[in-house]
Amino acid sequence: MIDIGIVGGTGYTGTELLRLLAQHPTAKVRVLTSRQEAGKRADSLFPALRGFCDAVFEVPDPARLAQCQAVFFATPHGTAMQMAPALLAQGVKVIDLSADFRLQDPAVYTQWYAHPHTALDALKEAAYGIPELHRDKIAAARLTAGPGCYPTAVQLALAPLLEAGVIETRGIIADCKSGVSGAGREAKIGSLFCEVAESFKAYGVPGHRHLPEIQQGLAWAAQAPVGITFVPHLVPMNRGIHATVYARLKQPGIDLHKLFAERYADEPFVDVLAKGEHPETRGVRGGNVCRLSPHLAPDGETVVVLSVIDNLVKGAAGQAVQCFNLMFGQPETAALQSPGFAP
Numbered sequence: 009m010i011d012i013g014i015v016g017g018t019g020y021t022g023t024e025l026l027r028l029l030a031q032h033p034t035a036k037v038r039v040l041t042s043r044q045e046a047g048k049r050a051d052s053l054f055p056a057l058r059g060f061c062d063a064v065f066e067v068p069d070p071a072r073l074a075q076c077q078a079v080f081f082a083t084p085h086g087t088a089m090q091m092a093p094a095l096l097a098q099g100v101k102v103i104d105l106s107a108d109f110r111l112q113d114p115a116v117y118t119q120w121y122a123h124p125h126t127a128l129d130a131l132k133e134a135a136y137g138i139p140e141l142h143r144d145k146i147a148a149a150r151l152t153a154g155p156g157c158y159p160t161a162v163q164l165a166l167a168p169l170l171e172a173g174v175i176e177t178r179g180i181i182a183d184c185k186s187g188v189s190g191a192g193r194e195a196k197i198g199s200l201f202c203e204v205a206e207s208f209k210a211y212g213v214p215g216h217r218h219l220p221e222i223q224q225g226l227a228w229a230a231q232a233p234v235g236i237t238f239v240p241h242l243v244p245m246n247r248g249i250h251a252t253v254y255a256r257l258k259q260p261g262i263d264l265h266k267l268f269a270e271r272y273a274d275e276p277f278v279d280v281l282a283k284g285e286h287p288e289t290r291g292v293r294g295g296n297v298c299r300l301s302p303h304l305a306p307d308g309e310t311v312v313v314l315s316v317i318d319n320l321v322k323g324a325a326g327q328a329v330q331c332f333n334l335m336f337g338q339p340e341t342a343a344l345q346s347p348g349f350a351p
């Protein structure tokens with residue numbers, strides 16, 4: 009068994025890691041941290057785990073974490089960059105779900121996260137954790153940066169078009185909606201039921217922290233800078249992201265469905281719908297899947313790609329387990345093959 013540590017086991021992505029890893033055939037969670045709930049069993053806080061998880065929360069202790077072979081950080085930004093370098097030096101592989109190792113340029117990190125990056129050597133070696141786009145690098149990595157949820161949905165929607173060079177690389181629009189769990193489990197007024205229910209709003213129009221990450225990933229796919237407007241919205245649902253992405257074709261006559269179906273033909277976790285279908289967030293709840301549907305708008309020039317994921321699974325914990333599997337030479341689908349749940 010591969011011994012696993014999770015830092016931040018009481019958050020939404022941390023508990024989702026526990027749910028998924030409970031079914032992993034060759035990995036077991038040995039160290040699970042929470043500063044606030046230290047001493048409590050995880051299944052006393054999260055009864056869904058009863059019978060599947062006997063882990064007890066403990067305060068984060070670098071020596072205990074160093075006894076694991078892999079440590080997941082499901083913590084706010086700034087934590088993994090403090091703890092990961094020592095773990096890497098002791099031979100522990102790290103999968104960070106936060107933003108600490110996503111942006112390659114530390115100056116861009118500081119611009120968006122308002123503090124300096126303190127683990128520059130680790131940052132240089134980090135793989136960016138979307139397996140469908142960076143599989144070989146992840147498989148060879150000691151440190152993987154779990155992407156943001158919006159960036160996962162948007163990059164998987166645009167990669168086939170940018171890689172094939174069939175769309176203009178300026179003027180792209182990503183109009184995205186997220187459920188409330190995207191903001192984490194911490195108590196915040198903006199996440200209260202009465203603030204969110206029966207309402208719908210955009211936020212972060214002048215600039216959201218996922219914008220530079222999306223720009224970086226799209227530039228890798230296009231091998232050129234990409235101009236994109238990204239507008240996130242908050243939707244009164246627990247889980248789910250729906251990205252509607254608009255781009256202009258360079259030439260008419262592209263078979264969009266064929267392009268997407270061929271690009272993702274061998275991908276177990278990207279599902280291209282039949283021509284003309286529309287994906288729904290409820291169809292991916294709990295599942296490690298990105299469901300995509302490319303359309304040509306009636307003007308014959310605009311591509312509209314619909315992309316849905318569960319922000320906590322393909323947008324966070326599931327994708328992190330997918331990367332863990334690659335980093336440890338396990339079947340990529342281990343612990344990730346169950347269907348989503350509905351309603």
Ligand SMILES: NC(=O)c1ccc[n+]([C@@H]2O[C@H](COP(=O)([O-])OP(=O)(O)OC[C@H]3O[C@@H](n4cnc5c(N)ncnc54)[C@H](OP(=O)(O)O)[C@@H]3O)[C@@H](O)[C@H]2O)c1
Pocket residue numbers: 015016017018019020021022041042043044045068081082083084085087105106107155156157189190191192193194319320323324
């Ligand atoms: N929610 C999503 O949909 C989503 C998707 C993709 C990526 N992410 C990223 O994943 C990370 C976790 O997100 P989340 O939504 O799970 O957050 P969350 O619900 O707020 O949970 C944060 C967890 O981190 C622990 N923690 C907080 N500060 C810590 C510190 N200084 N040292 C050690 N542990 C600390 C907390 O437990 P204690 O305070 O008890 O220690 C808690 O267990 C974030 O960086 C987020 O941006 C989230």
